[in-house]
Amino acid sequence: MNESRHPIDDLFKDGLEHYQLEPPMHVWERIDQKRTPVYKLTNNFKQNYRWYLSVLAGLAVMSSAAVMLLSDGNNGNIPVNAQGSNELATTTPNTPLPSQSEESVHVVNPSEIKSGAANPNAYMETAPKSETASASNSTFANNPTAQSQTPVTPAASNTAATMSSGTPVAPIQATHTETAVAATNDATAQENTATASTTAPTTVEVPVTGTDGDQALENITASNTELPSGIESEDAETKAPEATSTDDVADNTEKQVTPPYRAKNWSIDFLGSYSFTNRVLQGNDAYAAMRNDMSQMNGGFSFMFRAGYDINKNLSVRTGLAFTRLNESMKFNQPYQVTEIQNRQVTGYVVDPISGPKQVTYTVQDTIQRTEYTEVTGKNSYSFLDIPVFANYTVFGNRFLNVYASAGMYVNLRFAQGGQLLQQDGQSLIDLETGANPFNVRANIDLGFGAGVAIKPWTSLPVEFLVEPSYRLGTGSLLNNSFGAKQNFRTLNTYVGFRYRF
Amino acid sequence: MSEEEIINGCIREDKASQYALYKAFAGKMLAVCKRYGRTDLEAEDILQEGFIKVYDNISKFRGNGSFEGWVRRIMVNTALKMYRKNSFKNEVIGIAEDYDEPTEAHVLEKISSSELMKMVHGLPEGYKVVFNLYAIEGFSHAEIADSLGVNEGTSRSQLAKARKWLQKKIQESQVEVYERK
Structure with missing residues (x-):
C-alpha cells in the first residue's frame, strides 16, 4: 500500500498534462450539427423513447380501463344488435333503417304480430330460447326521445316477436305501431329486469314454440303498466292495462325513467405536501460523520397525481405519478493559506578598515504564512419521479368522513441530483450541475405507509378533500458511490389535496 | 477574443464564440481524450460529446477555478462514462x-x-x-x-x-x- 507519487507518475503528468494535438475540424462540424434544435429534439426523443413509451402505455391502459368501466355502466342504456354493436336498433315509423343494419334488425309490422305472419326465421337470431325481458319499456317505441334516454325496447320487442312465431296464447301487443326489433343481449335483459323489479314485478311464464320447433321458456317481467294484453298472469290482479296511444306511452315514459345506479368506484387525486426529511449515511463512517456535521437536510416538497379504484367498500388501490424534491444545505469553513510579507528595518554597522565602523540601515523581508478560514455554503437537491402503488383500507366511514390507512411502494422512474456536494476531504465542494458529477446514481423502490382522512363536505358533489400524512422509507442506497457512503432518506409528508370521483 | 468574452458568447449561443472555444481547447482536450479512448475514433467521440456538454452547461460555470480545468473535468467524466459503458x-x-x-x-x-x-x-x-x-x-x-x-x-x-x-x-x-x- 503506497499512495505516494512515483517518479513515473510525475514523468507522465509533466509530459502529458499540457500536451496537445491538432484539433480535428470534422469533429467541430459534427458538434455544430448535433447542436441544432431539430437534432436535439429528435435525439432527446431517441434517448428517452422507452420512458415516453412507458408513460404512454400507462396512460393508454388507464384510459382503456376507464372507458371499459364506463361502457359497462352504460350497457343498460344502449341496446345491442345481433352483431353486438352498440347501434341504436329502434326506429320510428316510416323511418328507413340504415342498410348496414338490415341484417341484424327486423322491422316488425303490427299486422305481422297479430296475424303471426312474420317470417319466423327472422327471430331465430333475435329471440333466445330463454330470456328475461322487460315488457314495460316497449312503450317507448314511438317516442324517439324516450328511446334515446331509456332505449330498452328490443327486449320487449323480442318478446313480441317470439310470441308471434307460434305461441298458442294470444299474441303480445308490444306496441301498436311499427317497432324495430333488435336482438338483446343478456346484459340488457338483466338491466331491464333490475329496473322493472323496483316496481313490484309479476312474472308470467309463457310457453313459446320457436321456429325450429323447440319449446322455449320466456320469463316476462312485467311492470305496472306493461303486461301485454292477451296474457293473463296467474294472479289476475297483476294484469296490466294495454298501452293504446302515443300519449299513454309518453306518460309511462316519464314515470318509469330511473337512471341505473352505479357506484363511483373510480377517482383521481391531486395532492401536494411539504416534506420533512431525515437522511441516514452509512458505509464511510468518516465521511458520513463529516457530511452530517457540515450539512443538513432542509424541507422539500412533493406533488402527486394518482388514480384510484375502489375494489370494495373498504379496499381501494391507487397509482399515478409523484414528484418529490429534497434539499440539502452545506456550510463549513474552508481553510486557505495566507502568505504575508513584512518589511523590517535593520540597523547595523559596516566596518570600513579605513574610515572605521559605519552605521547602515537596510530592509529585511519576513515571509509569514498562516491559515485562515472562509465560510463556504452550498446547496444540493435530490429529485425523484416515482410511481406510487398503494392500497388503502377504510377503517371508519360515514356520509361525510372516511378514515383510511395506506401502505405501498414508490417505484422510482427517475432520480436526479443537482447542486453541489461536499468533497471527500471536507474542505471543498464539487459542482454537480456542470455534468462533471463523478458519481453514479441508482434508484430504488421505497416503501410508504400512511393514513388519511377524506372529507366529503357536499354529499351531492363527487369531490372529497384529503389530508394524508405519509411516511416514506428508503429501502436502499440512493447514491451508491458517494465516496463509499450510502444514503437513505426517510421522508415525512402531509399531503393535502382533493379527490374527484367518477 | 478573451476567455471571458468567449464564455459570454457561448452563453448567448454565439456560433463564433463556440468555434473560438473549440479552437482554443480542442487540441488539449483531444490529447486528454486520446489517453482514455481505445481508438482515435473513440477519442473523437469523447471530444465531441464533451464539447456538447460544455456548450450545454457553460452558463453553469461559476468562475471558481480555471475554465480549462472545468472543461477538462467534463472531458474526463465523459470519457469515464463511455468507459463504463464499454466496461x-x-x-x-x-x-x-x-x-x-x-x-x-x-x-x-x-x-x-x-x-x-x-x-x-x-x-x-x-x-x-x-x-x-x-x-x-x-x-x-x-x-x-x-x-x-x-x-x-x-x-x-x-x-x-x-x-x-x-x-x-x-x-x-x-x-x-x-x-x-
Whole structure:
C-alpha cells in the first residue's frame, strides 16, 4: 500500500498534462450539427423513447380501463344488435333503417304480430330460447326521445316477436305501431329486469314454440303498466292495462325513467405536501460523520397525481405519478493559506578598515504564512419521479368522513441530483450541475405507509378533500458511490389535496 | 477574443464564440481524450460529446477555478462514462500488490511527450484508465473506485501494474535510443 507519487507518475503528468494535438475540424462540424434544435429534439426523443413509451402505455391502459368501466355502466342504456354493436336498433315509423343494419334488425309490422305472419326465421337470431325481458319499456317505441334516454325496447320487442312465431296464447301487443326489433343481449335483459323489479314485478311464464320447433321458456317481467294484453298472469290482479296511444306511452315514459345506479368506484387525486426529511449515511463512517456535521437536510416538497379504484367498500388501490424534491444545505469553513510579507528595518554597522565602523540601515523581508478560514455554503437537491402503488383500507366511514390507512411502494422512474456536494476531504465542494458529477446514481423502490382522512363536505358533489400524512422509507442506497457512503432518506409528508370521483 | 468574452458568447449561443472555444481547447482536450479512448475514433467521440456538454452547461460555470480545468473535468467524466459503458471489468485481474523500485529520474527526463502519449495509449485498458486518473488527473484511489465501480484494492493493483508496464516500456525505449547511437 503506497499512495505516494512515483517518479513515473510525475514523468507522465509533466509530459502529458499540457500536451496537445491538432484539433480535428470534422469533429467541430459534427458538434455544430448535433447542436441544432431539430437534432436535439429528435435525439432527446431517441434517448428517452422507452420512458415516453412507458408513460404512454400507462396512460393508454388507464384510459382503456376507464372507458371499459364506463361502457359497462352504460350497457343498460344502449341496446345491442345481433352483431353486438352498440347501434341504436329502434326506429320510428316510416323511418328507413340504415342498410348496414338490415341484417341484424327486423322491422316488425303490427299486422305481422297479430296475424303471426312474420317470417319466423327472422327471430331465430333475435329471440333466445330463454330470456328475461322487460315488457314495460316497449312503450317507448314511438317516442324517439324516450328511446334515446331509456332505449330498452328490443327486449320487449323480442318478446313480441317470439310470441308471434307460434305461441298458442294470444299474441303480445308490444306496441301498436311499427317497432324495430333488435336482438338483446343478456346484459340488457338483466338491466331491464333490475329496473322493472323496483316496481313490484309479476312474472308470467309463457310457453313459446320457436321456429325450429323447440319449446322455449320466456320469463316476462312485467311492470305496472306493461303486461301485454292477451296474457293473463296467474294472479289476475297483476294484469296490466294495454298501452293504446302515443300519449299513454309518453306518460309511462316519464314515470318509469330511473337512471341505473352505479357506484363511483373510480377517482383521481391531486395532492401536494411539504416534506420533512431525515437522511441516514452509512458505509464511510468518516465521511458520513463529516457530511452530517457540515450539512443538513432542509424541507422539500412533493406533488402527486394518482388514480384510484375502489375494489370494495373498504379496499381501494391507487397509482399515478409523484414528484418529490429534497434539499440539502452545506456550510463549513474552508481553510486557505495566507502568505504575508513584512518589511523590517535593520540597523547595523559596516566596518570600513579605513574610515572605521559605519552605521547602515537596510530592509529585511519576513515571509509569514498562516491559515485562515472562509465560510463556504452550498446547496444540493435530490429529485425523484416515482410511481406510487398503494392500497388503502377504510377503517371508519360515514356520509361525510372516511378514515383510511395506506401502505405501498414508490417505484422510482427517475432520480436526479443537482447542486453541489461536499468533497471527500471536507474542505471543498464539487459542482454537480456542470455534468462533471463523478458519481453514479441508482434508484430504488421505497416503501410508504400512511393514513388519511377524506372529507366529503357536499354529499351531492363527487369531490372529497384529503389530508394524508405519509411516511416514506428508503429501502436502499440512493447514491451508491458517494465516496463509499450510502444514503437513505426517510421522508415525512402531509399531503393535502382533493379527490374527484367518477 | 478573451476567455471571458468567449464564455459570454457561448452563453448567448454565439456560433463564433463556440468555434473560438473549440479552437482554443480542442487540441488539449483531444490529447486528454486520446489517453482514455481505445481508438482515435473513440477519442473523437469523447471530444465531441464533451464539447456538447460544455456548450450545454457553460452558463453553469461559476468562475471558481480555471475554465480549462472545468472543461477538462467534463472531458474526463465523459470519457469515464463511455468507459463504463464499454466496461473493462473482464480485464480486471487480481488485487495483488506489485511495486517496483522507482526508475531513476535522469533516465525519465529524456522521453518526449509524444512518446509518453504512445506508451499511455498502449497500456491495457484497465491499467490505462486507473493510471490516467491517478497519475495525471490526481484522483485518489477512493475516487477512482467510486468512478469506475471497483474497489480500492483493484485500483491500487491496476496502478502498480500500469507503472510496471510503463517502466518496462521506458527501459525498452532507452535501450533502443542507446542502440541507435
